[in-house]
Amino acid sequence: xxxxxxxxxxxxxxxxxxxxxxxxxxxxxxxxxxxxxxxxxxxxxxxxxxxxxxxxxxxxxxxxxxxxxxxxxxxxxxxxxxxxxxxxxxxxxxxxxxxxxxxxxxxxxxxxxxxxxxxxxxxxxxxxxxxxxxxxxxxxxxxxxxxxxxxxxxxxxxxxxxxxxxxxxxxxxxxxxxxxxxxxxxxxxxxxxxxxxxxxxxxxxxxxxxxxxxxxxxxxxxxxxxxxxxxxxxxxxxxxxxxxxxxxxxxxxx
Amino acid sequence: xxxxxxxxxxxxxxxxxxxxxxxxxxxxxxxxxxxxxxxxxxxxxxxxxxxxxxxxxxxxxxxxxxxxxxxxxxxxxxxxxxxxxxxxxxxxxxxxxxxxxxxxxxxxxxxxxxxxxxxxxxxxxxxxxxxxxxxxxxxxxxxxxxxxxxxxxxxxxxxxxxxxxxxxxxxxxxxxxxxxxxxxxxxxxxxxxxxxxxxxxxxxxxxxxxxxxxxxxxxxxxxxxxxxxxxxxxxxxxxxxxxxxxxxxxxxxxxxxxxxxxxxxxxxxxxxxxxxxxxxxxxxxxxxxxxxxxxxxxxxxxxxxxxxxxxxxxxxxxxxxxxxxxxxxxxxxxxxxxxxxxxxxxxxxxxxxxxxxxxxxxxxxxxxxxxxxxxxxxxxxxxxxxxxxxxxxxxxxxxxxxxxxxxxxxxxxxxxxxxxxxxxxxxxxxxxxxxxxxxxxxxxxxxxxxxxxxxxxxxxxxxxxxxxxxxxxxxxxxxxxxxxxxxxxxxxxxxxxxxxxxxxxxxxxxxxxxxxxxxxxxxxxxxxxxxxxxxxxxxxxxxxxxxxxxxxxxxx
Numbered sequence: 091x092x093x094x095x096x097x098x099x100x101x102x103x104x105x106x107x108x109x110x111x112x113x114x115x116x117x118x119x120x121x122x123x124x125x126x127x128x129x130x131x132x133x134x135x136x137x138x139x140x141x142x143x144x145x146x147x148x149x150x151x152x153x154x155x156x157x158x159x160x161x162x163x164x165x166x167x168x169x170x171x172x173x174x175x176x177x178x179x180x181x182x183x184x185x186x187x188x189x190x191x192x193x194x195x196x197x198x199x200x201x202x203x204x205x206x207x208x209x210x211x212x213x214x215x216x217x218x219x220x221x222x223x224x225x226x227x228x229x230x231x232x233x234x235x236x237x238x239x240x241x242x243x244x245x246x247x248x249x250x251x252x253x254x255x256x257x258x259x260x261x262x263x264x265x266x267x268x269x270x271x272x273x274x275x276x277x278x279x280x281x282x283x284x285x286x287x288x289x290x291x292x293x294x295x296x297x298x299x300x301x302x303x304x305x306x307x308x309x310x311x312x313x314x315x316x317x318x319x320x321x322x323x324x325x326x327x328x329x330x331x332x333x334x335x336x337x338x339x340x341x342x343x344x
Numbered sequence: 345x346x347x348x349x350x351x352x353x354x355x356x357x358x359x360x361x362x363x364x365x366x367x368x369x370x371x372x373x374x375x376x377x378x379x380x381x382x383x384x385x386x387x388x389x390x391x392x393x394x395x396x397x398x399x400x401x402x403x404x405x406x407x408x409x410x411x412x413x414x415x416x417x418x419x420x421x422x423x424x425x426x427x428x429x430x431x432x433x434x435x436x437x438x439x440x441x442x443x444x445x446x447x448x449x450x451x452x453x454x455x456x457x458x459x460x461x462x463x464x465x466x467x468x469x470x471x472x473x474x475x476x477x478x479x480x481x482x483x484x485x486x487x488x489x490x491x492x493x494x495x496x497x498x499x500x501x502x503x504x505x506x507x508x509x510x511x512x513x514x515x516x517x518x519x520x521x522x523x524x525x526x527x528x529x530x531x532x533x534x535x536x537x538x539x540x541x542x543x544x545x546x547x548x549x550x551x552x553x554x555x556x557x558x559x560x561x562x563x564x565x566x567x568x569x570x571x572x573x574x575x576x577x578x579x580x581x582x583x584x585x586x587x588x589x590x591x592x593x594x595x596x597x598x599x600x601x602x603x604x605x606x607x608x609x610x611x612x613x614x615x616x617x618x619x620x621x622x623x624x625x626x627x628x629x630x631x632x633x634x635x636x637x638x639x640x641x642x643x644x645x646x647x648x649x650x651x652x653x654x655x656x657x658x659x660x661x662x663x664x665x666x667x668x669x670x671x672x673x674x675x676x677x678x679x680x681x682x683x684x685x686x687x688x689x690x691x692x693x694x695x696x697x698x699x700x701x702x703x704x705x706x707x708x709x710x711x712x713x714x715x716x717x718x719x720x721x722x723x724x725x726x727x728x729x730x731x732x733x734x735x736x737x738x739x740x741x742x743x744x745x746x747x748x749x750x751x752x753x754x755x756x757x758x759x760x761x762x763x764x765x766x767x768x769x770x771x772x773x774x775x776x777x778x779x780x781x782x783x784x785x786x787x788x789x790x791x792x793x794x795x796x797x798x799x800x801x802x803x804x805x806x807x808x809x810x811x812x813x814x815x816x817x818x819x820x821x822x823x824x825x826x827x828x829x830x831x832x833x834x835x836x837x838x839x840x841x842x843x844x845x846x847x848x849x850x851x852x853x854x855x856x857x858x859x860x861x862x863x864x865x866x867x868x869x870x871x872x873x874x875x876x877x878x879x880x881x882x883x884x885x886x887x888x889x890x891x892x893x894x895x896x897x898x899x900x
Binding site for chain 2: 106124
């Protein structure tokens with residue numbers, strides 16, 4: 091039996107960019123800002139590639155992205171890392187986890203992958219919901235916050251170590267399943283020049299949400315986006331007595 | 345602690361090894377007349393010897409380093425004249441002097457506390473250590489002027505100090521010079537958003553200026569590893585080079601004006617904010633790169649380029665040095681207006697970084713003999729990337745590049761830069777290091793590394809890296825421990841070789857104390873003589889940053 095892995099990747103404001111809030115407080119500035127692949131998605135893709143390269147050998151890794159036309163650049167990055175082909179769902183509208191999960195469910199029905207790997211969250215909205223919602227919609231088992239994934243191709247079982255508050259929880263999932271990745275799972279590879287060259291000729295299939303019969307709507311309304319309050323400058327106290335006095339009367343902590 | 349290498353006994357022998365082959369300027373000069381001044385401070389005091397880069401210093405500083413938590417074993421040794429003699433013409437600091445400074449600056453800004461002076465007396469590599477008893481922290485140009493006027497009248501030697509991040513011992517006292525720190529003069533005075541011209545005080549830390557400019561949508565025309573500590577006044581005084589020079593040129597082009605205080609306290613206001621000003625001699629250039637030996641820079645105006653949104657970084661492998669060279673030629677032609685850095689490191693540098701630097705990871709699947717880092721900066725992300733990709737793929741087809749990676753996000757770009765910028769730190773961790781900063785025509789640039797390698801055989805790890813785009817090689821020789829035999833193999837050979845190929849023995853680090861006596865390898869007698877005349881004119885008592893920049897036989 092051949093095994094296909096689908097990975098969802100998202101284009102976000104680069105992790106290292108200093109985020110600026112729009113003056114009208116409706117969101118963050120994205121114009122003229124460096125955009126890159128969400129780091130957790132990179133980890134998800136790396137894991138899929140490693141599974142394909144390992145003895146367990148999945149036959150194909152399909153990378154999916156949903157977003158405006160520029161998202162194709164991010165998809166090309168995924169192809170340059172080693173994904174076999176890409177799917178771009180073209181949508182300029184604001185997307186929320188439930189809409190994304192519904193689109194992905196449709197694509198699962200088209201592609202029939204045995205395994206879906208997603209980042210645990212995107213660093214722009216920090217929702218951490220898409221993987222869970224998708225597993226619910228598909229009625230598939232889920233292994234979230236994975237720090238280790240072992241695949242048994244014979245038994246069609248994935249063993250996932252999850253990072254939870256009191257340590258590592260190990261779960262076994264019958265395939266098909268949804269896995270979301272945590273930071274320690276792996277270190278993603280770089281896109282080498284030969285692979286960038288190859289990626290240029292890899293196929294990208296295009297869909298629109300309408301073609302997939304998914305209505306993009308939001309159950310959420312963004313009221314306001316504001317910057318965190320600026321930290322005030324500290325002061326240097328001249329004596330222990332002054333310190334104690336300030337802790338008592340100004341900070342009210344002792 | 346016993347000294348395993350017997351460094352203390354080596355001073356005289358080493359000095360004799362490092363004499364330039366050029367004839368002395370004043371053949372009649374005898375050792376006794378070498379330190380005679382022409383001015384009124386001509387009283388002969390007892391001679392003091394001070395061994396400058398003592399290996400003992402690094403040993404005594406070792407425990408301190410540990411306390412700071414750096415945990416790097418510092419076993420560095422710099423090439424400098426082993427012995428420098430205190431100029432007997434200089435006065436010794438007394439209580440009246442201190443009172444006078446307190447009257448000028450207020451007691452708070454006159455530091456005598458020994459613990460507080462420790463950091464200002466030594467350089468960050470712990471190669472050079474002075475014994476100054478006084479640190480002054482002026483807040484205004486007028487205070488700097490009053491300090492210098494007083495020091496000049498008293499014949500007190502002065503060392504101007506910025507962030508103290510130099511590599512050639514230029515910013516630390518050699519003996520008991522009064523340290524004038526510009527750190528408190530750290531205000532940004534004005535910024536013109538239309539022209540991009542910034543005016544600020546000399547003590548502004550480079551990184552602070554960068555973040556100020558970042559908010560305004562501009563960048564500094566220079567960037568260097570020490571940006572978190574180094575100050576703009578020091579950058580200008582030493583004509584610092586760094587990573588953006590290939591794109592924006594040197595500070596001689598970007599500094600539009602300076603305000604400087606001469607040794608006698610005269611304030612020279614040359615703080616123009618004009619790009620064009622052909623009225624007489626352009627004297628500001630005297631203060632750019634003269635390492636504080638002609639005056640103290642107190643304010644600068646700098647032309648800053650706008651910040652462009654699209655930055656791409658590629659890390660490439662080449663099979664031989666001639667491919668790196670051809671790649672540079674091609675990059676200048678095909679990336680032209682967007683090329684912002686062309687850095688180079690050899691396989692040995694890479695090994696060193698991978699073995700000694702935390703978090704370093706080879707971006708390529710295999711090891712190679714030569715690596716090149718290319719950065720482009722432009723205004724259009726998609727067209728810049730397209731252009732760079734086309735260039736890289738073309739170069740790969742032409743076999744100029746054997747492998748390579750292109751950063752897909754800022755994090756990856758930083759990790760590529762980390763490999764190049766981390767070489768210095770990796771060298772420190774690897775043991776003793778002999779550092780040379782050479783300008784050599786690109787064609788011959790790597791030959792010195794190969795020749796040095798065959799000279800030293802397997803006794804040392806010879807590595808070469810640097811700013812290939814500027815013809816600037818950092819030749820570094822790393823050994824587990826200091827060894828005088830190795831030093832004698834390196835010097836004066838490295839200087840002679842550089843001179844023979846019409847290179848410079850200091851591309852961007854300056855001469856400082858380390859290479860003051862070696863200037864003849866790069867400059868003619870007549871040129872150095874004119875420099876000495878200028879020094880005599882501007883600072884007749886030679887109180888400013890003594891023992892540095894110019895040969896001790898001429899100026900002391």
